[in-house]
């Protein structure tokens with residue numbers, strides 16, 4: 001561990017929906033945190049030298065055979081621990097309390113009463129407050145020597161604590177916004193009970209990563225996959241700060257870009273940063289590899305693989321250019337964020353929803369060592385870091401665009417002709433949204449071509465048999481959950497009108513009104 005590194009708070013994941021939310025709320029309290037699987041051993045925990053531990057919720061019951069457990073040594077390390085829901089129940093069981101299915105379940109907003117002064121955890125909070133619950137099991141008896149801090153009508157032991165052992169637990173979910181004083185509970189645990197200073201912020205991330213990258217890379221040369229998006233722009237800026245001109249950025253034109261994107265990236269990015277940028281025209285290579293493919297996961301894997309092949313070729317070209325002087329380029333920088341990792345099933349026991357090209361889509365024979373300074377962060381944290389680094393607002397505020405680009409927005413086989421149709425429709429939608437001043441309000445608006453669907457229309461008194469275009473405007477905080485954006489009808493009407501008039505092959509425009517979950521943002 002280097003000097004600038006902060007001791008982490010480890011969030012132990014028992015298969016919770018919201019483990020990442022806990023980690024995020026801890027960071028909002030200016031304390032660095034990372035998620036670890038519940039299978040972690042006490043030795044592994046000790047080796048990380050954590051300042052505190054939070055145990056997440058989870059779908060299982062602690063008394064079921066085979067339910068996820070915690071190495072009992074972890075509670076004996078002397079590191080302050082707070083259990084949430086399932087994590088609270090695991091603590092109760094291990095410390096000699098009792099957990100039972102009482103038949104009294106609580107889901108959603110639940111009134112709670114704080115006992116006495118609430119101890120370090122609930123100190124300074126109103127006696128009556130609303131918490132957000134989601135449980136069917138309950139702690140029926142607190143462990144010996146633990147104070148019961150709170151209760152609800154159906155849960156007599158809603159929180160317990162031993163200030164002496166610095167062990168705490170709550171039945172409710174302080175990480176969700178619906179828990180009225182949730183953030184205060186977390187902050188009390190971190191700052192008061194565990195005594196961790198709130199001195200971590202995006203500025204620290206830069207310093208820590210710069211130091212780490214220097215140690216990882218030494219004097220070697222590095223390439224960075226640069227897309228023009230905010231994540232890779234910030235990753236590149238951090239690496240540039242660490243190793244200067246050892247870095248060359250590589251922008252891949254895979255033919256799946258939006259209208260005018262290549263020119264924009266080449267001009268804006270170089271002007272803003274002065275970092276060397278090489279553009280590779282790999283359009284034919286990607287089109288050949290995608291020919292005949294319709295399955296979304298297959299598309300993603302192919303695109304992931306072709307990206308890496310393109311980076312390998314670019315790295316070789318750089319070595320040749322240096323006339324054999326530079327050694328092989330071994331490091332590849334990617335702007336991978338935490339949601340990319342989680343959705344690719346790379347979290348701790350999380351399902352594979354879709355293989356992001358830069359994580360789950362990487363080929364097995366990857367030769368590069370990856371440099372991913374943003375891998376544990378969410379997009380809004382990355383934007384804050386970008387601002388700190390002085391990147392211009394148009395780059396920092398840019399809406400996300402997925403690496404596989406229009407390839408995963410054509411439902412069906414990707415062909416040149418279909419790409420042209422989609423590019424045209426997408427340009428119209430973007431132009432109208434920008435003109436209406438809505439860019440800041442939406443997270444992003446995928447425009448999707450249902451290439452294998454046709455419907456009957458009538459235009460100029462004649463019959464048409466064309467394709468539908470789907471508009472998918474969404475609002476989100478971190479892309480893990482999202483809602484469809486209620487765009488003004490007149491803007492929708494203008495977009496629909498223009499697309500059906502100007503794009504000959506399209507005779508219908510439809511609006512996707514699905515949140516995430518159950519949908520995802522992209523269609524594939």
Ligand SMILES: Nc1ncnc2c1ncn2[C@@H]1O[C@H](COP(=O)(O)OP(=O)(O)OP(=O)(O)O)[C@@H](O)[C@H]1O
Pocket residue numbers: 224225226227228229230231232233250251252253254333334335336340358398399400401402403404
């Ligand atoms: N066309 C491209 N050329 C080179 N690298 C790319 C390209 N598209 C994506 N990448 C790489 O894949 C990573 C993940 O893509 P992703 O779209 O998630 O991030 P981004 O484009 O940097 O930011 P944003 O999410 O805002 O679009 C990028 O950070 C970048 O390293």
Ligand SMILES: O=c1[nH]c(=O)c2[nH+]cn([C@@H]3O[C@H](COP(=O)(O)O)[C@@H](O)[C@H]3O)c2[nH]1
Pocket residue numbers: 300343354355356357358400401402403404444479516519520521522523
């Ligand atoms: O670089 C990327 N490579 C990918 O393979 C990929 N798949 C989805 N996305 C983007 O991630 C966010 C969440 O998207 P989903 O709800 O569709 O999973 C949204 O912002 C998507 O645009 C990707 N970005």
Ligand SMILES: NC(=O)CC[C@H](N)C(=O)O
Pocket residue numbers: 056057058059060061084085086087134135136137138
């Ligand atoms: N959200 C949770 O952690 C639930 C814990 C446990 N499965 C219960 O129902 O009580």
Ligand SMILES: [Mg+2]
Pocket residue numbers: 227229400401402403
């Ligand atoms: Mg992108």
